[in-house]
Amino acid sequence: MDVLPYILVTAVTVGAMYSLATLGLSLVWGAMGMLNMAHGTMLTLGGYAAYSAVTTLGLPWYFGFVAAILLGALVGAILYYGLVRFMLRNPAFETNIIIATVGIAIALENLVLKIYGGQPLGQPVSLHGTLRLGVVPVQTQNILIVVMSVTIMVLVAWTLKTSRVGRAIRATAQNREAAQLMGVPIRKVYLKVLAISGALAGVSGVLLSSLTQLSPPLGNDPMLKAFIMCVVAGLGNLPGSVLAAFVLALVEACTQFYLGARWGFPVLLILVILALIWRPYGVFGRTQVTRL
Amino acid sequence: MSGETLLAVSDLASGYKGRDVLHGISFEVPEGSLITLIGPNGHGKSTLLRSISGLLRPRAGGIRLGERAIAGLPAEAIAALGVIQVPQGDMLFADMTVHENLTMGAYLERDRSVIRRRLDEVHAILPRLKERGRQLASTLSGGERRMVGIGRGLMAGGKLLMLDEPSLGLAPIVIDRVYEVIADLKASGRTILLVEENPMRAEDLSERVHLLDNGYIVWSGAGRELSERSELIETYLGG
Numbered sequence: 001m002d003v004l005p006y007i008l009v010t011a012v013t014v015g016a017m018y019s020l021a022t023l024g025l026s027l028v029w030g031a032m033g034m035l036n037m038a039h040g041t042m043l044t045l046g047g048y049a050a051y052s053a054v055t056t057l058g059l060p061w062y063f064g065f066v067a068a069i070l071l072g073a074l075v076g077a078i079l080y081y082g083l084v085r086f087m088l089r090n091p092a093f094e095t096n097i098i099i100a101t102v103g104i105a106i107a108l109e110n111l112v113l114k115i116y117g118g119q120p121l122g123q124p125v126s127l128h129g130t131l132r133l134g135v136v137p138v139q140t141q142n143i144l145i146v147v148m149s150v151t152i153m154v155l156v157a158w159t160l161k162t163s164r165v166g167r168a169i170r171a172t173a174q175n176r177e178a179a180q181l182m183g184v185p186i187r188k189v190y191l192k193v194l195a196i197s198g199a200l201a202g203v204s205g206v207l208l209s210s211l212t213q214l215s216p217p218l219g220n221d222p223m224l225k226a227f228i229m230c231v232v233a234g235l236g237n238l239p240g241s242v243l244a245a246f247v248l249a250l251v252e253a254c255t256q257f258y259l260g261a262r263w264g265f266p267v268l269l270i271l272v273i274l275a276l277i278w279r280p281y282g283v284f285g286r287t288q289v290t291r292l
Numbered sequence: 293m294s295g296e297t298l299l300a301v302s303d304l305a306s307g308y309k310g311r312d313v314l315h316g317i318s319f320e321v322p323e324g325s326l327i328t329l330i331g332p333n334g335h336g337k338s339t340l341l342r343s344i345s346g347l348l349r350p351r352a353g354g355i356r357l358g359e360r361a362i363a364g365l366p367a368e369a370i371a372a373l374g375v376i377q378v379p380q381g382d383m384l385f386a387d388m389t390v391h392e393n394l395t396m397g398a399y400l401e402r403d404r405s406v407i408r409r410r411l412d413e414v415h416a417i418l419p420r421l422k423e424r425g426r427q428l429a430s431t432l433s434g435g436e437r438r439m440v441g442i443g444r445g446l447m448a449g450g451k452l453l454m455l456d457e458p459s460l461g462l463a464p465i466v467i468d469r470v471y472e473v474i475a476d477l478k479a480s481g482r483t484i485l486l487v488e489e490n491p492m493r494a495e496d497l498s499e500r501v502h503l504l505d506n507g508y509i510v511w512s513g514a515g516r517e518l519s520e521r522s523e524l525i526e527t528y529l530g531g
Binding site (some may be wrong): 164167168170171174175177178179180181182183184185186187 | 345346347366367368371372376377379383384385386387388392395396397399400444448
């Protein structure tokens with residue numbers, strides 16, 4: 001049996017999920033210089049929000065995504081109003097916010113544990129059945145994941161490129177002070193970026209848990225992978241991190257098939273180390289120059 | 293040709309981390325005039341512009357735009373009132389094209405026909421920017437970048453244009469071109485607050501020059517007076 005088509009299907013599905021998780025993390029880093037360590041937990045919250053909407057409230061499955069998006073955006077907004085707003089003016093913001101969001105992540109993960117318990121739950125937002133693409137049978141859920149991820153990424157790219165808020169986000173990312181001097185209200189931009197990133201995390205959480213299971217540490221592994229992909233691509237580089245997500249997912253899938261599942265992550269890390277030795281600022285990154 | 297006072301700075305104190313860089317700064321910018329602040333590097337010129345534009349919150353003193361007190365407002369609110377700073381070192385949006393940089397300048401303007409008209413005006417003053425419209429800002433030469441910075445400031449359609457060292461780091465022939473543009477802007481009636489380290493280029497254009505030393509205004513006078521007072525230049529600007 002030729003395994004290559006199966007590897008490709010896995011790689012494309014996993015790559016699509018990684019890139020969605022990476023997109024949210026990279027957006028926040030690029031626009032605000034904020035490494036949001038709670039991004040993974042926002043994924044988890046999205047997964048559970050969908051679970052509650054469908055199982056507890058009895059809503060149709062697609063409302064699971066709506067619930068995840070809304071809760072993700074809300075948590076992003078709360079993060080801004082409750083935390084980021086007060087820390088922004090501090091010159092050590094970039095370091096302080098990492099520590100603060102690690103704390104938030106731990107607190108939120110334990111909140112999920114308290115509410116839902118530690119036992120794994122099945123994600124009800126999931127399509128059943130298989131489709132045949134040529135000779136390869138592909139699960140409908142995998143197709144949903146790829147279609148949704150690609151649609152969302154195109155939507156985000158289009159918003160960033162053409163809309164007023166997108167231009168404001170890009171301008172803030174490229175030069176915060178210049179953006180302010182052009183009248184861009186950067187605090188509102190930060191709020192929107194965190195809300196968008198939260199919504200993206202929410203959707204990723206639903207998609208991810210539909211392939212595995214819901215559990216409080218659900219977001220930790222994708223958070224780690226998303227961080228790795230952001231670093232490989234050059235922090236804040238959106239197209240680069242999406243490409244890195246697909247390439248690394250392919251490498252991971254190949255390694256797992258040919259060398260065994262336990263080699264997936266080590267090989268990924270070795271590649272990352274080599275990539276960073278080759279280009280310390282990320283494969284698509286630029287040398288940063290700071291005026292002292 | 294100078295009209296009513298557009299910007300009035302009174303007894304301003306400002307600085308970083310609780311240490312004042314500027315002390316008791318007072319001056320006015322009448323409508324339609326070009327006022328220049330000169331002084332050696334590191335003596336508070338940029339700090340003054342940053343305090344006016346709101347990037348830095350002044351510690352004490354007043355800044356009025358017309359009748360309105362603007363000291364301490366956020367930068368975006370001050371920009372919306374029409375005070376536009378063209379920052380030192382251009383600060384362009386490097387990954388945007390020249391055209392996108394210019395339209396970012398008009399971020400606060402929602403009327404597309406107004407934006408198009410301003411773009412035509414900027415292209416008329418700086419025709420090179422039209423040719424370079426689709427080029428990424430990061431690929432431009434130093435002189436072109438400076439022009440984009442000025443063009444982006446003009447796109448805002450503000451009341452007061454503040455230029456922070458527009459000659460910095462440019463070849464003399466390019467500086468000539470930058471000052472031709474500044475002279476054109478003045479001739480078209482725009483109100484300009486100019487900051488320079490070197491008084492030579494600005495003094496003929498300026499209605500009034502203020503000499504900034506160690507955070508104090510140590511001398512104020514007409515532009516031409518400065519070149520007649522060589523001892524001032526020797527003392528403060530090292531001849």
